[in-house]
Amino acid sequence: MNSFINYILESGISLGALSLIYFVFLRHETFFKTNRLFLLFAVVFSSLLPLLHFKIYGSGGVVALENSGATNMLEAITVSSSAVSNSLIGWISASQVIIGGYFTIAGLMALVVAWRIYQLVRVIRQGELVSKHGINYVYIDDNSSPYSFLDYLFVSRNLETKPGWEKMLAHECEHIRQGHTVDILILELISIIQWFNPFFWLLRRVIKENHEYMADQAVLNKGVAINHYKEILVTQFIGEQFSIANNFNSSLIKSRLKMMTKIKSSKKANFRYLIGLMAAITLVLVFACENKEAALVEPESGVVLKSAASEQPLIIIDGELAGKETMDRLDPKDITSVNVVKQADDVYIQKYGDLAKNGVIEITLKSGAMDAQNTDVDDVVVVAYGNSSPESSDPVFHVVDEMPEFPGGELALRKFIARNIKYPVSAKENGVQGKVYVTFVVEKDGSVGRTKIARGVDTALDYEALRVINQSPKWTPGKHKGELVAVSFTVPINFVLE
Numbered sequence: 001m002n003s004f005i006n007y008i009l010e011s012g013i014s015l016g017a018l019s020l021i022y023f024v025f026l027r028h029e030t031f032f033k034t035n036r037l038f039l040l041f042a043v044v045f046s047s048l049l050p051l052l053h054f055k056i057y058g059s060g061g062v063v064a065l066e067n068s069g070a071t072n073m074l075e076a077i078t079v080s081s082s083a084v085s086n087s088l089i090g091w092i093s094a095s096q097v098i099i100g101g102y103f104t105i106a107g108l109m110a111l112v113v114a115w116r117i118y119q120l121v122r123v124i125r126q127g128e129l130v131s132k133h134g135i136n137y138v139y140i141d142d143n144s145s146p147y148s149f150l151d152y153l154f155v156s157r158n159l160e161t162k163p164g165w166e167k168m169l170a171h172e173c174e175h176i177r178q179g180h181t182v183d184i185l186i187l188e189l190i191s192i193i194q195w196f197n198p199f200f201w202l203l204r205r206v207i208k209e210n211h212e213y214m215a216d217q218a219v220l221n222k223g224v225a226i227n228h229y230k231e232i233l234v235t236q237f238i239g240e241q242f243s244i245a246n247n248f249n250s251s252l253i254k255s256r257l258k259m260m261t262k263i264k265s266s267k268k269a270n271f272r273y274l275i276g277l278m279a280a281i282t283l284v285l286v287f288a289c290e291n292k293e294a295a296l297v298e299p300e301s302g303v304v305l306k307s308a309a310s311e312q313p314l315i316i317i318d319g320e321l322a323g324k325e326t327m328d329r330l331d332p333k334d335i336t337s338v339n340v341v342k343q344a345d346d347v348y349i350q351k352y353g354d355l356a357k358n359g360v361i362e363i364t365l366k367s368g369a370m371d372a373q374n375t376d377v378d379d380v381v382v383v384a385y386g387n388s389s390p391e392s393s394d395p396v397f398h399v400v401d402e403m404p405e406f407p408g409g410e411l412a413l414r415k416f417i418a419r420n421i422k423y424p425v426s427a428k429e430n431g432v433q434g435k436v437y438v439t440f441v442v443e444k445d446g447s448v449g450r451t452k453i454a455r456g457v458d459t460a461l462d463y464e465a466l467r468v469i470n471q472s473p474k475w476t477p478g479k480h481k482g483e484l485v486a487v488s489f490t491v492p493i494n495f496v497l498e
Helices: 002-026 030-053 084-126 165-177 180-193 200-220 226-235 253-260 269-288 326-328 346-356 410-420 425-429 459-470
Strands: 054-056 077-080 128-133 135-138 146-147 152-156 289-291 314-317 335-341 360-365 435-441 449-456 478-479 485-497
Touching: 002 030, 002 084, 002 200, 002 269, 030 180, 030 269, 054 084, 077 410, 084 135, 084 152, 084 180, 128 253, 146 165, 146 180, 152 165, 165 180, 165 200, 165 226, 180 200, 200 226, 200 253, 226 253, 269 289, 425 459, 435 459, 459 485
Parallel strands: 054 289, 077 485, 135 152, 314 360
Antiparallel strands: 128 135, 146 152, 335 360, 435 449, 435 485, 478 485
């Protein structure tokens, strides 16, 4: 969803900026060919800009940072204490509806484009085709003004009864010679993805208008009298036409008449195009260049496995005391809930005595996940803030050629967290909230390991964040120089009370 919004914003800002430059500095210039290139560049550039990503490295252009303190920071995920899963999933579902609506309309736009092309192909097949001087004349029975598509010029059989018909044909021939249909086809394809952008439709109209200026200028340069040509434009009515094709009367006549008599622009005005170039460079620097020095989150102390029964909270797994042997066998993926009691009440003290005076951590496992009976009461340990499996010795990278990807992308990752995370009851009762930073490594086989708290808030919140991340399915592993590598990430999970 965020990538979709970024695309809309970045393409909209880019098209808006370049449109403003055109209307302020370039629209009234008579450099029609240069304007054509600028306008096409503006539309294509703005459509591709959000997809461009140039990596800027702050350490001498090193492509991969190995065994450093940096990490790839994912976007923060906010968890609410009230109906957290439903609210997050609801937001994700709403975003999916929006994205689905976008692609639905894009699909309809594609069908419209295909239908228009089909109509033209049908007219070509039904008409009488005659080739003259490299142009295919298609004679049709209706009384429309001539129009062109690629190298086909559609001509009414009754055209010769209209005044100035030779100039109409000359105008359309110029559209063909100058390849204006290619521009229009590009615009039609881009309209499929830019249908939501008002600046696109504005520039689309301007590009077609500029086509008419170019064709008019070419006809006048062949010695046709301006007044006679103007008279032809004014007296012609708009006949049947296809929006995907060039048409003799397709643009505003008033602006065309005005441009015919406009004094040619000075060559010095060409420097105005540098404004557009500088704007494009600025847009690339702002939106496409990424600083790949990953965010550094300093680990807090006290987040590793410790043993000291007299100083640490009591660990209870499925109602039984947990000792070192149990904790060593504990897989965080089997945990369904964690409840932290900072000050144990009389019930815990009567049952466990002084062992519970420093608080209690109650862990509930999946059914049959582990037999927690007969644990060592004298060797109680605080819960490990990380994956209990042995850590891999593979070096950890932070920037690689192909970054790892969660199955279904980042939106699917957010949905996975929304479905699995639970705001700890003890944290809600104690009014605890804050942002937990979880660091993890996507290993060479795609599994998630080496999880730890880089910056914590509260034992219950920290462990809940770890629990969910440790349950992650396998990712598509990262690659660097063609080889599978382990890549580090950090995801902030923001717990908010409501």
